[in-house]
Amino acid sequence: MIFKLFSRKSRSPAAERLYGEIMAAARRPALFLPPYNVPDTLEGRFDALILHVFLVVRRLAAQPDPAPQLAQDLSNEMFRALDRALREMGVGDLAVPKRIAKLAADYNGRRTAYEAALGEGEAALATALARNVYGQADATLGAPLARYMLKAEAALAHAPYAAFDQGPVPFPAPEEQP
Numbered sequence: 001m002i003f004k005l006f007s008r009k010s011r012s013p014a015a016e017r018l019y020g021e022i023m024a025a026a027r028r029p030a031l032f033l034p035p036y037n038v039p040d041t042l043e044g045r046f047d048a049l050i051l052h053v054f055l056v057v058r059r060l061a062a063q064p065d066p067a068p069q070l071a072q073d074l075s076n077e078m079f080r081a082l083d084r085a086l087r088e089m090g091v092g093d094l095a096v097p098k099r100i101a102k103l104a105a106d107y108n109g110r111r112t113a114y115e116a117a118l119g120e121g122e123a124a125l126a127t128a129l130a131r132n133v134y135g136q137a138d139a140t141l142g143a144p145l146a147r148y149m150l151k152a153e154a155a156l157a158h159a160p161y162a163a164f165d166q167g168p169v170p171f172p173a174p175e176e177q178p
Contacts, residue, residue, distance in 0.1 A: 011073075011077070011080075012070070012073035012076075012077070014070060014164075014166070015070060015073035015074045015077040017166075017167060018056065018070070018074055018077075018164055018165075018167070018169065019074060019077045019078060019081060021167060021168065021169045021171075022049065022052045022053055022056060022074075022169070023049065023081075025052050025169070026045070026048040026049040026051070026052045027045070027048070028173070028174055030173070030174040030175070031048050031145075031148075031174050032044070032048075035144035035175065036144050036145050036148065036174060037134075037141075037144075038133060038145070039133075039134070046103070046106070047110070047132060047133045049078070050106075050107055050110050050111075051110075051114075051129075051133075051145075051149060052152070052171070053074065053075075053078055054110065054111050054114055055149065055152050055153055055156055056071075056074065056156065056164065056169065057071045057074060057075060057111075058115070058153075059153075059156045059157065059159070059164070060074070060161075060164060063161055066161075067161050067164070070164060070165060079100060079103070082100060082103055083096060083100055086099050086100070109132075110132050113128045113131075113132060114128055114129075116128075118153070122143075122146050122147070122150060123139060125142070125146040125149060125150070126139040126140070126141075126142035126143040126145075126146040128142070129141075129142030129145045129146055129149070130142030133145060144175075148172070148174055148175070151172045152171055152172055155170045155171065155172050156169070156170065156171075158170075
C-alpha cells in the first residue's frame, strides 16, 4: 500500500497505443530511402519520430477536450520511451536525465521551427527540414519530406478524435522510389 505513494503518474493506454502507431509510421523503410533519404542513424530516426509526433500533437492541441490531454499524455509517453531506450543502450543512470533534457530541447526547437515554417509554406518547411534532418541549408534536400509532411498534416486535419484515441491514425504512406 505504501508503495502507491511513490508510484509515478498513471499511464494512458490510448497514449501508449498512439505512440506505437507513430513509431510504426516513423520507422517506415521508405522514409530512409530516396526520395526522402532520412539518415538511418539514431539522430535520423529521432527526426522521423519528432516529425510524426509534432503533427499529431499539433492536431490534438487544436481539438476540444479531451484531445489536448491526449496530446500531453502522448508527449509524456514519448519521453518515457526515450528514457527506456537510452537505458537499454547502456547510458548510465546519472547521464539519462541530461540526455532527456537535450532531447526535449531538440524536440522543442524542431516543433517551433516546423510550426513557423508551416505558416510560411512548403519552401520554408523544406528549408526547416533540410536544416534539422539533414544538417544543411539546401531546401531541395528537404522538399520531398516537406511534401510528405504536408500530405500527413492534411490527412490528420480530417481525422476525428476517435482516430487518435482508438486508432488507426491515418498517416499517408510515403512515396516509394520506383
